[in-house]
Amino acid sequence: MMTPSLSQASLFNLIDQLPKAELHVHIEGTLEPELLFELAKRNQITLPYADIDALRAAYDFQHLQSFLDLYYAGAAVLCSEQDFFDLTWAYLSRAHADHVVHAEIFFDPQTHTARGIPFETVYNGISRALKQAQYQWGLTSKLILCFLRHLPEQDGFEALQQAMPYLAGLDGVGLDSSEAGHPPHKFIRLFEHCRSLGLPVVAHAGEEGPPDYVTEALDLLHCQRIDHGVRSLEDPLLVQRLIAQAVPLTVCPLSNIRLKVFNTMSDHPLKTMLNLGLKVTINSDDPAYFGGYINDNFKACVAALPLTMHDIITLARNSIYASWLPDNIKKNPFATYSRP
Numbered sequence: 001m002m003t004p005s006l007s008q009a010s011l012f013n014l015i016d017q018l019p020k021a022e023l024h025v026h027i028e029g030t031l032e033p034e035l036l037f038e039l040a041k042r043n044q045i046t047l048p049y050a051d052i053d054a055l056r057a058a059y060d061f062q063h064l065q066s067f068l069d070l071y072y073a074g075a076a077v078l079c080s081e082q083d084f085f086d087l088t089w090a091y092l093s094r095a096h097a098d099h100v101v102h103a104e105i106f107f108d109p110q111t112h113t114a115r116g117i118p119f120e121t122v123y124n125g126i127s128r129a130l131k132q133a134q135y136q137w138g139l140t141s142k143l144i145l146c147f148l149r150h151l152p153e154q155d156g157f158e159a160l161q162q163a164m165p166y167l168a169g170l171d172g173v174g175l176d177s178s179e180a181g182h183p184p185h186k187f188i189r190l191f192e193h194c195r196s197l198g199l200p201v202v203a204h205a206g207e208e209g210p211p212d213y214v215t216e217a218l219d220l221l222h223c224q225r226i227d228h229g230v231r232s233l234e235d236p237l238l239v240q241r242l243i244a245q246a247v248p249l250t251v252c253p254l255s256n257i258r259l260k261v262f263n264t265m266s267d268h269p270l271k272t273m274l275n276l277g278l279k280v281t282i283n284s285d286d287p288a289y290f291g292g293y294i295n296d297n298f299k300a301c302v303a304a305l306p307l308t309m310h311d312i313i314t315l316a317r318n319s320i321y322a323s324w325l326p327d328n329i330k331k332n333p334f335a336t337y338s339r340p
């Protein structure tokens with residue numbers, strides 16, 4: 001039977017209504033310029049920007065590193081537990097408005113501990129907001145500690161040591177920051193140790209780095225999902241493997257355009273990936289820096305690519321399937337999450 005094609009307005013409406021999971025969002029990347037200025041004032045930090053507009057104007061990135069330089073500088077306004085709570089609460093409120101029912105959130109403790117902020121301060125602020133969102137809206141979450149790959153593996157072991165008292169509140173580990181020149185094999189021992197602690201692992205791979213990094217993330221780090229993974233398409237054998245093994249890819253379309261991985265959204269391979277049968281999900285990565293939250297990402301794709309109603313439902317379904325939610329919810333997500 002032919003599926004009726006919907007107008008763009010109807011597809012946008014469907015996107016707004018569909019329950020979905022967000023699986024790739026860096027909490028530090030949700031720091032909107034308004035909150036950044038407020039926290040700088042609260043913590044008596046002088047910013048090198050006259051106002052919010054001047055800061056926004058600086059968000060003109062040439063590649064991943066030019067973004068990361070600003071992202072790490074921005075994170076320096078986060079000092080107290082309340083700051084981390086306010087940051088996380090602002091993201092969760094925005095995600096709830098987009099009908100995100102479950103969020104798996106990255107945080108970068110090394111960025112903060114290197115400035116003298118205790119791990120405990122970061123963790124307590126974030127986790128208090130996560131608990132409140134579950135209590136208030138039933139919005140569930142997982143917290144993923146990301147290691148910074150531009151630093152030595154030994155620094156990662158030290159970060160893990162600081163996290164050990166909070167292990168019960170951590171749901172997994174990831175690998176982020178500057179990809180090129182920092183292949184997954186640099187972190188084999190650290191990830192092996194994390195897995196021995198019972199932590200599931202994910203890694204950014206194939207964002208700017210080559211398809212080989214995706215293969216390494218699977219074979220050497222034993223990742224359950226690949227964050228980004230868009231450059232996998234350059235290796236047909238890898239694509240066949242990702243399809244056969246149903247490896248989820250947490251794709252971040254607006255991020256890919258803002259970081260010039262692809263020139264325009266019409267050049268983005270999301271539709272090709274769906275047609276190939278890859279387990280693709282849509283996510284916002286660093287929404288405060290890349291111009292939109294999860295539904296903005298869905299809508300930017302619909303506006304530029306020939307996505308159907310079926311594609312949008314598949315993307316939402318994939319997000320639940322690829323999450324670390326329990327199996328009973330995964331089997332019937334739309335029954336669990338339909339709004340009254």
Ligand code: ADE
Binds near residue numbers: 178179
């Ligand atoms: N940290 C925050 N956003 C990132 C991205 N898109 N890639 C790698 N590391 C990141």
Ligand code: ZN
Binds near residue numbers: 024026176204285
């Ligand atoms: Zn990311």
